[in-house]
Amino acid sequence: MLRIEDLHAEVDGKPILKGLTLALNAGEIHAIMGPNGAGKSTLAYVLGGRPGYEVTGGAVTFNGEDLLAMEPHERAAAGLFLGFQYPVEIPGVSNVQFLRTALNAQRRQRGEEELSGAEFLKLARTQADALGLSMDMLKRPVNVGFSGGEKKRNEMVQMGIIDPKLAILDETDSGLDIDALRTVGEGINRIMRTPDKAVLLITHYQRLLDYVRPDFVHVLAAGRIVRSGGPELAHELEREGYGAIAA
Amino acid sequence: MTDVRNREAFEAAEEAAKYKWGFTSEIEQEFAPKGLNEDIVRFISAKKGEPEWMLEWRLKAYRLWQTMQSPDWAKLDVPPIDYQDAYYYAAPKAKPTLASLDELDPEIRRTYEKLGIPIEEQKVLAGVEGARKVAVDAVFDSVSVATTFREELKKAGVIFLSISEAIREYPDLVKKWLGKVVPTQDNYFAALNSAVFSDGTFVYVPEGVRCPMELSTYFRINAANTGQFERTLIVADKGSYVSYLEGCTAPQRDENQLHAAVVELVALDDAEIKYSTVQNWYPGDEQGRGGIYNFVTKRALCQGRNSKVSWTQVETGSAITWKYPSCVLAGENSVGEFYSVAVTNNRQQADTGTKMIHLGKGSRSTIVSKGISAGRSNNTYRGLVRVGPTAENVRNFTQCDSLLLGDQCGAHTVPYIEVKNPSATIEHEATTSKISDDQLFYAMARGLDQEQAVALIVNGFAKEVLQQLPMEFAVEAQKLLGISLEGSVG
Numbered sequence: 001m002l003r004i005e006d007l008h009a010e011v012d013g014k015p016i017l018k019g020l021t022l023a024l025n026a027g028e029i030h031a032i033m034g035p036n037g038a039g040k041s042t043l044a045y046v047l048g049g050r051p052g053y054e055v056t057g058g059a060v061t062f063n064g065e066d067l068l069a070m071e072p073h074e075r076a077a078a079g080l081f082l083g084f085q086y087p088v089e090i091p092g093v094s095n096v097q098f099l100r101t102a103l104n105a106q107r108r109q110r111g112e113e114e115l116s117g118a119e120f121l122k123l124a125r126t127q128a129d130a131l132g133l134s135m136d137m138l139k140r141p142v143n144v145g146f147s148g149g150e151k152k153r154n155e156m157v158q159m160g161i162i163d164p165k166l167a168i169l170d171e172t173d174s175g176l177d178i179d180a181l182r183t184v185g186e187g188i189n190r191i192m193r194t195p196d197k198a199v200l201l202i203t204h205y206q207r208l209l210d211y212v213r214p215d216f217v218h219v220l221a222a223g224r225i226v227r228s229g230g231p232e233l234a235h236e237l238e239r240e241g242y243g244a245i246a247a
Numbered sequence: 248m249t250d251v252r253n254r255e256a257f258e259a260a261e262e263a264a265k266y267k268w269g270f271t272s273e274i275e276q277e278f279a280p281k282g283l284n285e286d287i288v289r290f291i292s293a294k295k296g297e298p299e300w301m302l303e304w305r306l307k308a309y310r311l312w313q314t315m316q317s318p319d320w321a322k323l324d325v326p327p328i329d330y331q332d333a334y335y336y337a338a339p340k341a342k343p344t345l346a347s348l349d350e351l352d353p354e355i356r357r358t359y360e361k362l363g364i365p366i367e368e369q370k371v372l373a374g375v376e377g378a379r380k381v382a383v384d385a386v387f388d389s390v391s392v393a394t395t396f397r398e399e400l401k402k403a404g405v406i407f408l409s410i411s412e413a414i415r416e417y418p419d420l421v422k423k424w425l426g427k428v429v430p431t432q433d434n435y436f437a438a439l440n441s442a443v444f445s446d447g448t449f450v451y452v453p454e455g456v457r458c459p460m461e462l463s464t465y466f467r468i469n470a471a472n473t474g475q476f477e478r479t480l481i482v483a484d485k486g487s488y489v490s491y492l493e494g495c496t497a498p499q500r501d502e503n504q505l506h507a508a509v510v511e512l513v514a515l516d517d518a519e520i521k522y523s524t525v526q527n528w529y530p531g532d533e534q535g536r537g538g539i540y541n542f543v544t545k546r547a548l549c550q551g552r553n554s555k556v557s558w559t560q561v562e563t564g565s566a567i568t569w570k571y572p573s574c575v576l577a578g579e580n581s582v583g584e585f586y587s588v589a590v591t592n593n594r595q596q597a598d599t600g601t602k603m604i605h606l607g608k609g610s611r612s613t614i615v616s617k618g619i620s621a622g623r624s625n626n627t628y629r630g631l632v633r634v635g636p637t638a639e640n641v642r643n644f645t646q647c648d649s650l651l652l653g654d655q656c657g658a659h660t661v662p663y664i665e666v667k668n669p670s671a672t673i674e675h676e677a678t679t680s681k682i683s684d685d686q687l688f689y690a691m692a693r694g695l696d697q698e699q700a701v702a703l704i705v706n707g708f709a710k711e712v713l714q715q716l717p718m719e720f721a722v723e724a725q726k727l728l729g730i731s732l733e734g735s736v737g
Contacts, residue, residue: 050688076694088689092707102693
């Protein structure tokens, strides 16, 4: 589904990714772990197409298409979802309005019918219920006045509504207490754990992986994947620290 | 080669599509001779079949205007205007009075249809609960071409007609109030308007009547080199209510055109007037060529106890806007409100705001201004809150928010607060922010393209004001904000 080959990228002229290679197939969940400054968030932004994150070498294909040639909104319409480490506040725009506008923009790009207000609200209610967010919260402005945990759950509600093919989740576990961590983990499994979808979980800690069991774990250090393995690698990292493994 | 030509054609088409109201209608027009002098004032008055007192009123205004100076205190760069190089009267050649709308020039009708303005007698707005009706007065260049629903309004006792007709049919009412809220000598443009106003709308809502539908005037400048000087007078008698909307467009032209309107509102005891404007005059091109000079004086007199006037404006058009819809809160416990969204892009300039003059005890006012600047434009909020010495327990709340797109535009907030009574409570809040890259990327990562993302964020910023508009206009206004800012980021 996603093939990253020898990816190089820089921010403000500073090289961050230095030859990253990774492949995800449908039905797989991959976790990328690594110390601060390894390039984890840069990888997420590069895949999402954020301006300012400049690709200087390599290639990325998404279901056979050149991902790097697409605009961010085209990547979204193609089925790529980026879960933000720090979800952004948009004052005056309700979650419902934001998501319905976004979903229908994606559907238009794909040549699909737009959802009516009633159809959308039904979908939103189902997803909000599953993640323990009230409809009242969905009617409030996007992320404004939300706690850290609410913002992350809101990201999962968005993912459920948008129903992507590939989710890249950037430190979705940061700032979550143990209950919220479980809810978010269950959300990821419910929405994304199907044979036709894939997830790239970017995380600093092993704890989310207790709820979302990855098929593969990769260690990112200094802009490259330095080690890959199964779920046991996450535990090894937790035990021994990044220093021993990334060295 | 073909590619190049295709691209050029595409760009040309895009350019033309930017201001989609920029077309010109081919209509046989009747003009007054070019220029401005007493004979032109007489010509306009005669064309309108006005009584002698009205002509005298105009001539007095004209003579006064000649002694006055164009105001220069606003943060605007206004090129010199040659008042002799314009037409002050342009009218579609047709019968002066129409027996029914069927007699309306089909080309004018098509113009309004293109603009999406409902002129048909029985326009029922789709998708609106209870299928509300909107009565429309359409002003084409200098004259009112159609007023709808007149009979139905008459049954309720509401007078809604062009000001020219009102001067002939209800001279006492007009005489009583014309120039009472905005005196001729108020300012340069008000004096000019008083001399040469060619049409506009008159509304009178009698005591205790709640106007059964929204009233609306649609202004269109079509002819080249023509100024539009409309005059609107709305009187809400005791205990009455009326909601009034105006919309404006003009063709795309290289030269500048002047629009100097005067709007006067009067609210007596317990009366309420809600006045909404969606101003989309041609703003000029990206280099600042052409566009309308929108120099408008709008003022309400809340004369009665518990009277209320609410101004809501969405200003996206015009090359230069100079406009301060104000409230004189003379009545005890009277209420004034001003809700404004002003968008400037490219080389547009706007200096707009309000004046809340508190004279009555317990009078209250609310000001919410949202300025959005993009391109190389300049956007200024200028507002006065004045509390007179005998006005006890006055309250005012002012909120001014500015949103910047890009780094070549300007946003300015100029509040004036003059309080002569110590019991007053005055609050002022102001913020300036930029659309952040974080917000844009977040929205784009969810599937919106850049312009949709900007439109969404801007609409969120302006929400408090937009929700004051009647529903059917709020949707239009939201789209307009997006269109006005196209190409402003990236």
